[in-house]
Amino acid sequence: MRRADATEEPAAFERRVYRNAAAHHYMKIGLVLESGERNIGAVQFKQLIVSAVRDLYGEVGGAFNFDVLCYDESALTAVLRVYNSGLVKLWSALTLLGSYKNKLCAVRVMQVSPFLLALSGNSRELDLD
């Protein structure tokens, strides 16, 4: 959708239709640590996910690519991008991730979508007055 310029003309919209299924899925995730620790760098964060995938699927099953698109160190949230074929594996590895440095932790998957734009807002967090 594109908003028309601020003239008197009626708003113009552009309709875009995806002919094919999107190749990627995007996931917005948050890491919760029981100890409340917050100093995890982006590299450590990705390493944590990679090792979780390898723990569950091994070298062969865990050989798929995914990217950490952005990572917020203060809130421990990140946006991941993964090919559709790896989504179930990545998601289940995140679900079964239970400890970080021998401390309990959990990954809360907040949103999953084939469109990155969809992650810009979350209707479940809206405060309706």
Next chain:
Amino acid sequence: MALFMDLNVSFSEDKTVLKNIIETAAHLGYSTVAINYTLEFHHKKQEIPKPRPVLDLFEKLPVVQGKSKSITVLNRLTVVATDPSHFRPTAEYKAFDLVAVIPKTEKLFQAACMNFDVNIICVAMSEKLGFFIKRAPVNVAIERGVFFEISYTPAIRDSTLRRYTISNALSLTEICKGKNVIVSSGAEKAIELRGPYDIANLGIVFGLSTEDAKDAVSTNCRSVCLHGKTRSTAFGIIHTMKKSQPANKTEEEDEEEEEEGGPPRKIIKLEK
């Protein structure tokens, strides 16, 4: 849209822990949780635990995320059976909304599938399954409306337990073809809980199809709850209850209600 349920949350004496778990479950989007009381037989006379009222914990139950309703809390009893004499449906069982059994031997598994009056049969996930699950008793259990439970918390705790969980779950889902399976947490801490959509995805790893995996946390759990309600009735048709007598009468009588005509129908009220 089907509501999500987690029918296995471990009871804990510590009120703050239990409160925390229920609050987290509500936040993750579960509409119903069942607090699990485990009954293990160490000596001959084991006392059956009594369910605690939930209102001890909360003045007001937490609101489910994305809904404007508060969470429903049920009570569930799990009997760990190593001997056929361990499962005796007594009046104490009726205090619970759900009754589950963990059969430890093949014979008991068969008996549980065929004729135990239970709602859920748990397949032990934290140990190697000592027997093969056979198709015939499982089919009878499916016919009777008994559900099989996979609990995922052991898989989070330890990598060995994870292997057992996945292999036991795969052998179960292979035999029952994804029907009558529920996936629940068995969490003892709030951090061990996972969101309902995560579990629906995890079900795929356990060998369920995408739809079956989602049913395992939603519609199948609802069926279990309804099946639990029929336990207090006769064949789900007749429900008898004591009617409080007016003060001038001393004699107590059981009042019986019966629905006549038409096919047999559940007269318990179906919720939602």
